[in-house]
Amino acid sequence: MANVKLRNVRKSYGPVEVIKGVDIDVEDGEFVVFVGPSGCGKSTLLRMIAGLEDITSGTLEIDGQVVNDLEPSKRGIAMVFQSYAIFPHMTVRENVAFGLTINKASKAEKERKVAEAARILQMEHLLDRRPSELSGGQRQRVAIGRAIVRDPKVFLFDEPLSNLDAALRMDMRMEIGKLHQSLASSMIYVTHDQVEAMTLADKIVVLKDGQVMQIGAPMELYHEPANLFVAGFLGAPSMNFLRVTVDAIDDHGVTVSNSALDPVTVAHKGRKFTLGQTATLGVRPQYLAPAGDDGMLHGKVILTERLGSETVVNVMLKDGTQLVAALSEDAILDEGTEANFRFDPAQAHIFPEVD
């Protein structure tokens, strides 16, 4: 167990900078998820922590020690890869014990540690099989077993569930969550899947183009996104963005409107606005409700999708933008009808930038 500190970490491939000064703290025993779209640099960052990519500038500390120039094996980390990276010619037992074999551990120690890892991952019955005889989920379990046996200070996961099918992914996600509870080690987990991020993380780091967009607890990011990118990235269906004009500004909030939206006052949370500027109003689909004449959003229903647990309604607003509303399962809105919606301004977000 250990903490990990990244200070102004940068990475360049020639003239191209892919990690542009990142500061992240991972506390002892914390589960931190790096999330972001493809190409945001999250995997590169993880590989830099692992030592598989060198760090162009900045410092990386693990357990209080600067490890920038240390070999991967000396950093006290273990890594689980998306492609499992288990050795095809070895049995599960040999794979799990690989690190011990390399370090010439005694036979008794090997057996004890492999048995322990197998017990934690409930794969005692798989130990004598070869990887070709295992399913994807079982292979990933072997890879995690190999990581556990190393007894690392920090576990690193590089999109470990991306190669699994949906059902298995959910099972393994829960297993990794349980594993974190039972081992209480620090873990860093890279994914592009926001559900994994939301469910597993103590702390989420949202990355975009090699920069940290926001760091915080999952619900904090969900309810208080720092910017348009984070607001749009987390949550499904994603947040509705409406282009609005600032009509009035006071100490508490700004009043905004557009041709489809009646004036509404939203807390500005310290963000700076100028009168008359174009801004973006964000409202999550879950916080929209159908309304009668008191509704402040006006449009026409163009598509209704019944998912069972909820009904997702696509609305064409009067100004031409599309709005998605996630309503309760019994809400009936016929396609083609005029509809009004309302929302609680306290649950809306106003951003000065426009996408």
Added chain:
Amino acid sequence: MASKLTTSNRSGWLFAFPGFGLITLFIVVPFFFAFWLSLTNQRLISPNPTEFVGLSNYERLLSVGVIDIDPEQDENGNLLRDDNGDLVYPRVRTFTRNNPDFAGYEGMREWFRWNSGDTAKVVVATDVVFWKSLTNTLMFVLIVAPVQGGLALCLALLINQRLRGINIYRAIYFMPVVVSIVVVSLLWRFIYDGNDGLLNNILSALSFGMFEGRDWLGNPNTALGSIIGMSIWQAVGFHMVIWLAGLQTISPTLYEAASIEGANKWQTFRYVTWPGLRNTAILVLIVITMQAFALFAQIDVMTNGGPLDSTTTLVFQAVERGYGKQDISGGATISVVLFLMVLTISMIQRYLTREK
């Protein structure tokens, strides 16, 4: 039952005919022809009709025996010695020519001998040249297969790195492969030349004149070794490319996983690279073995089997007899023996390297 393939497919068969025809004419027919010829006394051009002779060609080719020869004694039973003090033995001819006591060895000649006490054990064979060519070929295979395969793997490992200009090295190592083996053999004859050859000059320069030049191809002790060295050099690039292809199929994440586990260079090779090259290794081993058994061009150009049959090989003998001496049935017999040997060895290799 007439299938669609055989009936309403005339144009298809027409298209296939040139290919089938050529394969049949030049591969299938000669293959079975060799078996048939080896059972006859057919000569390349002969007025006499061909006769079926059964297995007598094989018998003549393969018969060997060991004769115990005691040293000569005088009337008192003392062993005779020559001027150097060595024992004197009767000539082998006295046993193998018109000697009714040794009728089974009639017409055989000495291949080699060793001493057991004072008794000389003399191995005799009807066709000594065949046995020499067999041992030369086996020697060639046994040295070339591991050395060329190993060297090619080392080169492949070296050039499988991301370095500036690595393609130049790949090209250099591969160059001898694309040059005709005949041209290469001619060039190496100059290198091995006894009077003013490149190798003699280099060795002489490196040893500050201590090394006295030798005729590498003219000496029975060095001729085969010289051809082995040159043959390894010539084809090593080809097998390097096969190894390289194998190396590049190994997933880079396996290497990353190994480096995280703390594997050093040797352990990485032992646990990641080598197991990943299993199938490539089988391929390389079998290809080299077969190529080595087929050794001919180098011999034909560089030594013609000499000196003293020290570099003669099975394929060279097959060609030499079949066409040089017009003994086409003798050549066919050697070909069949070679075929059976290569087949057996390939099957043993397959068995030993099978998936367990």
